[in-house]
Amino acid sequence: MLDYQAILEEIHSSLKKVDNTGEVANYIPELGNVSKDKFGIHLQLITGESHSVGDASEKFSIQSISKVLSLAKAFQLVGNDLWERVDVEPSGNPFNHLSLLELENGIPRNPLINSGAIVIADVLLSHLKNPKEDFLNFVKELTHDDSISYNNKIAESERITGFNNYAAANLLKAYGNLNNEVEDVLDFYFHQCSIMMDCKQLTNAFFVFANKGACLKNVQHLTASQVKRINAIMLTCGFYDEAGEFAFEVGLPGKSGVGGGIVALLPHCFTIATWAPALNPKGNPYLGMQALEQFTTRTKLSIF
Numbered sequence: 001m002l003d004y005q006a007i008l009e010e011i012h013s014s015l016k017k018v019d020n021t022g023e024v025a026n027y028i029p030e031l032g033n034v035s036k037d038k039f040g041i042h043l044q045l046i047t048g049e050s051h052s053v054g055d056a057s058e059k060f061s062i063q064s065i066s067k068v069l070s071l072a073k074a075f076q077l078v079g080n081d082l083w084e085r086v087d088v089e090p091s092g093n094p095f096n097h098l099s100l101l102e103l104e105n106g107i108p109r110n111p112l113i114n115s116g117a118i119v120i121a122d123v124l125l126s127h128l129k130n131p132k133e134d135f136l137n138f139v140k141e142l143t144h145d146d147s148i149s150y151n152n153k154i155a156e157s158e159r160i161t162g163f164n165n166y167a168a169a170n171l172l173k174a175y176g177n178l179n180n181e182v183e184d185v186l187d188f189y190f191h192q193c194s195i196m197m198d199c200k201q202l203t204n205a206f207f208v209f210a211n212k213g214a215c216l217k218n219v220q221h222l223t224a225s226q227v228k229r230i231n232a233i234m235l236t237c238g239f240y241d242e243a244g245e246f247a248f249e250v251g252l253p254g255k256s257g258v259g260g261g262i263v264a265l266l267p268h269c270f271t272i273a274t275w276a277p278a279l280n281p282k283g284n285p286y287l288g289m290q291a292l293e294q295f296t297t298r299t300k301l302s303i304f
């Protein structure tokens with residue numbers, strides 16, 4: 001039997017000693033206020049057993065991790081029609097890259113880069129009655145936690161400096177791949193990115209992807225086939241131009257965010273989340289990537 005608690009503690013204390021060369025994201029000014037020293041890990045096993053270490057119950061802005069949850073909601077609402085508006089290929093480019101979008105006539109490479117997530121936000125805006133409220137309720141339902149909320153200050157901070165996302169949304173609009181107004185779609189997108197969650201809540205929210213679409217309380221939210229496809233997209237696109245590196249080092253489907261979070265999972269076995277705000281040059285969490293590499297190497301638990 002693996003002693004998960006001891007393994008997490010060893011990983012945490014060994015990485016605490018590492019010279020953390022990462023930088024906290026400050027292109028969204030509000031994110032720059034978070035301490036670089038925060039570091040938490042939470043593990044949720046499919047059996048119900050769970051383990052925590054460090055700052056695992058401190059909330060942070062989930063940023064791009066939210067793209068998986070919005071994708072899940074949109075897939076649930078419109079099914080395979082989704083793939084007419086967004087592709088499922090890795091981009092091999094940074095999350096905010098624009099030139100491929102122009103080259104490929106306004107069809108984003110995948111739903112986990114910014115342009116793809118903006119199209120998904122547009123789908124949700126068209127299909128939800130009260131988009132922000134309904135989406136937050138979906139996240140609360142998956143997580144079984146009513147305390148989850150948007151951080152309006154972070155959303156506003158991103159809106160003020162969100163020139164790149166405005167450029168992406170305007171390009172999408174020009175190519176006819178946005179049905180709603182740019183301002184409304186981005187308001188939704190900035191809010192979904194601002195959602196505050198801790199590592200434990202993230203492992204709960206992502207439980208559906210490890211459990212064939214059923215949440216912790218065994219309510220079926222997605223089909224097993226939808227979960228297969230979302231996990232495939234996480235594996236191939238979840239870390240942008242470092243997706244290959246994450247698959248190589250860690251070997252799990254997962255998703256990062258510029259708030260410093262990562263959540264990853266092994267189907268039928270566990271979900272795991274890390275939080276360490278300093279990012280590597282590709283915008284992925286510096287310590288979190290290493291922690292997950294150590295975890296899957298030590299436990300020999302990966303999809304491969």
Ligand SMILES: NC(=O)CC[C@H](N)C(=O)O
Nearest residue numbers: 063064095114193257258
């Ligand atoms: N990689 C990320 O977490 C990026 C999300 C961020 N809200 C942005 O659009 O720039």
